[in-house]
Amino acid sequence: MKKLPWLVPLVLLILACLIGSLSIPSLAHNPEVYTDIGRGSSTRSIGDQLAAQGVIKFGWQISLARLLQPNRKLQAGEYHFVNPASPWQVFDRIARGDVNYYELRIPEGYNLFDIAKAVGEQGIITEADFLKAARNPNLIKDLAPTAPSLEGFLFPSTYRTTRATSAEALCTLMVANFRREWKALQPKAPVLETVTLASLVEKETSIPSERPLVAGLYAKRLSIGMKLDADPSTAYASLLLGIWRGTIYRSDLDREHPYNTYKTIGLPPGPIANPGAAALKAALHPASTDALFFVARGDGSGGHRFSKDAAAHNRAVADYRRGQQKTAPPPVPLKPGPLSR
DSSP states (O other), rough: OOTTTHHHHHHHHHHHHHHHHGGOTTTOOOOEEEEEETTTOHHHHHHHHHHHHTTOTTTTTHHHHHHHHHTOOOOOOEEEEOOOOOHHHHHHHHHHHHHOEEEEEOOTTTTTTHHHHHHHHHSSHHHHHHHHTTOOOGGGGGTOOOOOSSTTOOOOSEEEETTTOOOOHHHHHHHHHHHHHHHHHHOOOHHHHHHHHHHHHHHOOOGGGHHHHHHHHHHHHHHTTOOOOOOOHHHHOOOOOOOOOOSOOHHHHSOTTOOTTTTSOOSSSSSOOOOOOOHHHHHHHHHOOOEEEEEEOOOSSSSSSEESSSSHHHHHHHHHHHHHHSSSTTOOOOOSSSOOO
């Protein structure tokens, strides 16, 4: 057989061209591409998928990159390509698992229904799936064995989710954040009772200086066996029953329900929202106060007037009502409901 000495250089030249192509961005790249790589996808199928979307020019380029770096594995997930990238760069991103994240912002004071709505709006996890996961208290049984759900333990923060994130995984992440924050506060108090009180504080005021005062006021009421008369807990009772109408009516106040603190003495069975670190700290260290009542100032500040007796409180309520009458455009009728606690 005749030797072909030119064949070896030709093969090397072709191989060099193929490898060199891995450094050239695809000119067919669309302005913005989202691609979802499923678990268990083969290298060949991933390459074909990327080529079909214009991320790379040829599907075999990913297979060649994998052949040249056999120890690196391609990771599943959603990837977002904005600018043209070379096959090497695309391969590197997928091997690093540089998946596309979605930001989920959970403000302090959101309850599980608020969180479910925010999650549902992302289009990744449904509201129903999140509520199902959040209503299962198994993640906190060691902390709060009698907690009715994860309410109060879904710590407010900004979370990064992917299309692979499940409702259970998100709840686990949020509870893990709570555990870190709780541990940092070095608590020496029962978990469920403290978080429940903190959730009331969180819903009652957004003024930092008022949080310890509200916590102290409620602690004082609890110590003398006085009903808390907390509007947010009564509203939460209606939420649990699926009959919340956006404001508190007399029927809500008169309803027998464990979370209606206008009818029951003591704390509700569990938190009514998810408090942040400041509210948790206030519940752990309530201010010493003689106040037993408080009402909104009604001046737009978000603050409250605190009173130690009913007479002073009634005067504060009267001032509040007068202020509302001055600012309200007549003749809008006031909806029935409590103005103070």
